[in-house]
Amino acid sequence: MASLEKTDRKTIAAASEMKKLLAGHFEALDKAKKEGTPKVAWCTSVGPAELLHAMGFLVYYPENHGALLGATRMATDVIPIANAVGYSPDICSYLTSDVGAYLKGLTPLTKAYGIQSIPKADVLVYNTNQCRDVQDWFAFYAREWKVPLIGIHTHRNIKAVEDYHITDLSEQIQAMVPILEEVSGNRLDMDRFREVLGLSLECTKLWRQVLECGAAKPAPLTFFDATVHMAPAVVLRGLQEAVDYYKLLLPELKERVKNGIAAIDGERHRIYWDGMPIWGKLKDLSTQFLSLKTNIVASTYCNSWIFDAFDPKTPFESMARAYTELFIVRDESYKEAYMDAWIKNFSVDGVIFHDARTCPNNSNSRYGMPQRMNDRLGLPVLVLNGDLNDLRCYSEEQTRTNIEAFIEQLEERR
Numbered sequence: 293m294a295s296l297e298k299t300d301r302k303t304i305a306a307a308s309e310m311k312k313l314l315a316g317h318f319e320a321l322d323k324a325k326k327e328g329t330p331k332v333a334w335c336t337s338v339g340p341a342e343l344l345h346a347m348g349f350l351v352y353y354p355e356n357h358g359a360l361l362g363a364t365r366m367a368t369d370v371i372p373i374a375n376a377v378g379y380s381p382d383i384c385s386y387l388t389s390d391v392g393a394y395l396k397g398l399t400p401l402t403k404a405y406g407i408q409s410i411p412k413a414d415v416l417v418y419n420t421n422q423c424r425d426v427q428d429w430f431a432f433y434a435r436e437w438k439v440p441l442i443g444i445h446t447h448r449n450i451k452a453v454e455d456y457h458i459t460d461l462s463e464q465i466q467a468m469v470p471i472l473e474e475v476s477g478n479r480l481d482m483d484r485f486r487e488v489l490g491l492s493l494e495c496t497k498l499w500r501q502v503l504e505c506g507a508a509k510p511a512p513l514t515f516f517d518a519t520v521h522m523a524p525a526v527v528l529r530g531l532q533e534a535v536d537y538y539k540l541l542l543p544e545l546k547e548r549v550k551n552g553i554a555a556i557d558g559e560r561h562r563i564y565w566d567g568m569p570i571w572g573k574l575k576d577l578s579t580q581f582l583s584l585k586t587n588i589v590a591s592t593y594c595n596s597w598i599f600d601a602f603d604p605k606t607p608f609e610s611m612a613r614a615y616t617e618l619f620i621v622r623d624e625s626y627k628e629a630y631m632d633a634w635i636k637n638f639s640v641d642g643v644i645f646h647d648a649r650t651c652p653n654n655s656n657s658r659y660g661m662p663q664r665m666n667d668r669l670g671l672p673v674l675v676l677n678g679d680l681n682d683l684r685c686y687s688e689e690q691t692r693t694n695i696e697a698f699i700e701q702l703e704e705r706r
């Protein structure tokens with residue numbers, strides 16, 4: 293069995309800059325809410341943020357707020373409030389924790405930044421590329437605040453991205469422009485749109501390189517680091533700040549690779565993580581993997597903010613393509629080929645699938661994928677039952693034991 297001695301995860305120096313950036317992001321939204329300008333658009337995490345920035349909106353991402361509710365463990369207390377007004381415990385626990393927190397008048401932004409409440413939206417913009425829950429989530433606030441709700445309906449479970457997908461989605465994005473112009477009071481400036489798309493492209497290329505550092509042996513960062521450092525790619529893409537941040541982070545990681553500095557000293561096992569993080573247990577899980585000298589070196593989740601297709605020359609079409617090529621949109625055969633490539637490139641020893649009770653969209657273990665992967669690659673696989681935010685679906689003891697047994701299995705194969 294692998295050693296259970298406790299080790300410490302190394303601090304990434306750039307993190308202090310990121311904290312300042314995020315504070316600035318939320319403070320700007322809070323100020324806009326109080327002053328009524330600029331207008332605030334809510335956007336799903338893989339929604340058309342570039343168009344919104346180009347039209348002068350400040351962009352707020354409720355899923356980021358959902359993750360904060362999970363990470364601060366506020367979620368489990370407020371989910372029942374949403375359940376009580378008819379939102380099922382079986383649907384997305386980002387949705388139920390966010391709605392529950394709103395109804396109770398709570399937000400983790402208060403403790404983190406002294407901000408009393410989430411920024412009210414002037415318009416709500418979703419993309420169903422990830423799931424239908426986002427549409428229903430935003431619809432709650434559209435009814436509450438009587439503001440426009442608009443969205444893009446993406447083709448799902450597709451093998452290849454076809455031209456007709458792109459034509460359709462591009463037209464859907466263009467159809468939003470008149471509504472956004474009316475809400476923002478600004479006309480769409482195509483030069484500004486191209487500029488924003490260029491910044492998102494630069495951000496995404498840098499974020500990819502950050503994640504690819506994990507292929508080094510030993511890896512200079514962990515999945516737990518990446519769930520923190522992905523924040524600028526999620527909430528600041530399309531802005532210069534995100535580009536600048538990754539230009540700061542990337543050299544630090546490359547320096548670690550050059551000097552053979554491991555995120556986990558004595559790295560013995562390398563894992564691929566599929567599925568959502570368990571936000572309320574990140575610290576505990578990070579500590580357990582550290583003690584087992586095991587690094588989660590790659591994940592589907594953190595890769596979700598790589599959008600290779602952005603092209604400032606064709607803003608609508610390339611945005612449609614970038615937000616459709618995503619893993620979550622694709623069928624099982626595409627997903628398996630995608631994961632196989634990352635597993636091979638990152639010299640992975642085993643794969644963990646997180647079956648998140650309230651997010652079937654990000655849980656890939658339900659149609660035989662782990663078994664097929666095991667047959668195909670001969671790699672050990674483990675399915676952990678849990679949830680992104682609702683810790684009532686998570687067993688601490690069972691998870692701990694399952695992980696220990698899994699690492700023991702990897703140890704025996706060395």
Ligand code: SF4
Nearest residue numbers: 384422423425651653
């Ligand atoms: S993809 Fe999953 S976690 Fe994300 S909003 Fe949809 S149901 Fe919630």
